[in-house]
Amino acid sequence: MANVLAVLEQRGGALKSVSHEALTAARSIADGLGGEAHALVVGPAGTSGGGLGEYGADKVYLATDDALKLYQGDQYAQLAADRVNGGDYEAVILPATALGKDLGPRLAAKLGCPLVADAISVAYEGGIVVSRPVYAGKAIYTLKITAAPSVICIRPSAVTPAPATRDGTVEEIAASSQAGKAKPATTVEVKQPERAAVDVAEASVVVSGGRGLKEAENFKLIEELAEAMGAAVGASRAVVDAGWRPHAEQVGQTGKTVSPNLYFAIGISGAIQHLAGIRTAKVIVAINRDRDAPIFKVADYGIVGDLFEVTPKLTEEVKKMLEG
Amino acid sequence: MKIAVCIKRVPDSEARIKIGSDGKEIDGSGVKFVLNPYDEYAVEEALKLKGAAGAGEVVAVSLGTDAAQETIRTALAMGADRGILLKADNAGVDPLPAARVLAAELGEGGYDLILLGKLAIDDYSQAVGTMVAELLNLPCVSAITHLDITDGKGKAEREIEGGVEVVEFELPAVLTAEKGLNEPRYPALRGIMLAKKKPLEVKDVTLDPGGLEVLKLALPAERKAGRIVGEGPEAVPALLDALRNEAKVL
Incomplete structure (x- = not known):
């Protein structure tokens, strides 16, 4: 047995x-x-x-x-x-x-x-x-x-x-062992972030932003939508490499693989390494001004348009929906 | 400070993966291979530590085929002092045999520190570094984003879900590098020229077969393209309606 x-x-x-x-x-x-x-x-x-x-x-x-x-x-x-x-x-x-x-x-x-x-x-x-x-x-x-x-x-x-x-x-059972290393490493503390954030790898809803946001400050549009939805914020490799966002938020082959129920790709064109990280998401929504962007080939729902207009509207409507 | 950095030759992250005719391996033809991105952070950290110590040696060790010599040269061009290729035909899918071969080499080297990338972007196991540490009975911190070493003692940070663990250890130790640890340098032309003359030793190794049998390697089911619900902000209500009533995710 x-x-x-x-x-x-x-x-x-x-x-x-x-x-x-x-x-x-x-x-x-x-x-x-x-x-x-x-x-x-x-x-x-x-x-x-x-x-x-x-x-x-x-x-x-x-x-x-x-x-x-x-x-x-x-x-x-x-x-x-x-x-x-x-x-x-x-x-x-x-x-x-x-x-x-x-x-x-x-x-x-x-x-x-x-x-x-x-x-x-x-x-x-x-x-x-x-x-x-x-x-x-x-x-x-x-x-x-x-x-x-x-x-x-x-x-x-x-x-x-x-x-x-x-x-x-x-x-x-005994919580110590006779065997083991002569000099084990010791975890001395766990630092918690100032604002408790949902981890992108564990979240059921992820709102990710990419280079289409044009500059780091504009990520507040992503943060506002994420907050309205109780979602985690994600980022493309391009914006992490540009230093706009911490790498802990990066989704893709050199970042995290995510499997949320709902994934928003906003201003993300859909590089192969990014798509690899979101393949197992249940539903993917893309918002992009370029109708030919590869992200639309894997997205379940898409809006073609200016993210600076669409995202705030989406945040507003989500708030109404969840409050009502 | 004597530091070993383990590096691996992997397909570029932008590569499109094709399955070979046996249905058990990838078809590597036409694929661009690169130094594993996480290993770049490990190489960079080793070079920084050697620089800060003012003396020492950085040895780039790779397990792979002859083609991995090119990958070792990349690390040498970044500034590593010499290279060792542990030459084997196929590393298999079980990480332990690879870790055993690396540990056998590294255990002989008298290294103060052994650095690896947290994972290789091909097999994605995130296992070899921690396994090497166990096999050598050395303290280990995996997937580190921050490192301080003073007087033979180290403090590293690693990200966990919703927090950061702070771990203390003594040298010698094994560490694996996560993105964010540093900003890897690009090999300069002078470095590339110098790298050609740096020593690169090739040793034949044999891996045991491991305990995993590949039944098949296949591409995942393609996602079907969905639909464009509309253009501009006017399309938002239609999107939310679809998410709530059709996809039922809201």
Whole structure:
């Protein structure tokens, strides 16, 4: 019997929704294997591992210590490796977040096993079969995992959390390990931005601006629309390279890949590297004065026109709509 | 300060990807290859650190085919002192075998710092740097946007969802570079001329096969072009109507 371990992510002791997605994926693989789905929760004292049976966990391993409040890559990886080595695991599943993208490879290296980064699907078909985008989504691999255990990072929103009824028995485990590095790195603080902004990679609505805005100051048009919609602000590579916007907002092959429900491309012509980053958006809206701009070839809805006229009107109408 | 920078030859981000006839690899013909953009930040940071230290060596290490010599020359033209090509035919899709080969080379070098780009824009795994750190048992900070090193101690920042982690570590260490860390220099003509004479060692390496089998590589389903709902600000109500009632996303 082989089991699947989901390594969950918390912030300030509260589990993130991506954790439920990872657990749902672990449950479905475990069902294919005829094994159990386990969860590993690492966090500060007071972090709860309760209620995870509702997402399919047979068992929850909880390692709590206030020294683990912030993500400590070296310790988290050692704790996860100890857990995997202490059980019979076919696969380990993590969310492909900033944490998972750092932790997954560390864990795979410790275990000496294959890693699938940023999977968009995971299925059990007599073996674990995953798909993952490469070249920022310009092509997609279908891969069969031929070794056990394996580490799989799942892209946020790729799996819909599914309800299940399992025991979710919580077992507290040691939050420190004998093994580990002589001189681990230490996360000493997390700086929060002055204004809490929705991250472009996690947002369900993204409003992005490009060179069509002509100058940095005009980005306030984008910010106003984003605020009206509760959306994240995104930017094209051109405007990030020009220094108008921070790179954290850049969408595309050398920025972030986004999968929002709704994506606005305003004054963005649609370079290949930008289109690669928005391919999995559910609905794309383009506003551009050039009717022949490549962005219109992938947009679901478009308005041809001057963004300096269309965007303020859109902001005004959105406000009316959401208030009414 | 002795610094290694791992670099990779990748298709340019503007390249159109075609699938090869075997349906498992890309067709690289006619594709322009470049130094991986994230590796440019790693090279730049290494050169800055060496400059600030006043002495040291920057070694550009690449795992790849013979063609990667050109990529190493680019790093040498930027200012790296010498290059090492770990020559292999195919790096495969599982990142661990590549990390093992790099770690075996880097572990022998006595480096104070090992820098890599946070990911290569071809395989997009974002894994090799952190794996190398684990294999060498060194502290690691991935995807850094800021770095200070003083007296053998470092402080780096990395962006996470909605915040910035501040991480402290001691050298030797492995760091991977995110966009925003610095502004990479362009190789000047003099640098390009000098690069031709800098040492570039070629070592044959063999990768283990890894634990991932490619069933297929395919292009994603093309998005269908939608429709232009209208022109100018007058089209806004029609757009919102479509988003609310047709697409049901508002």
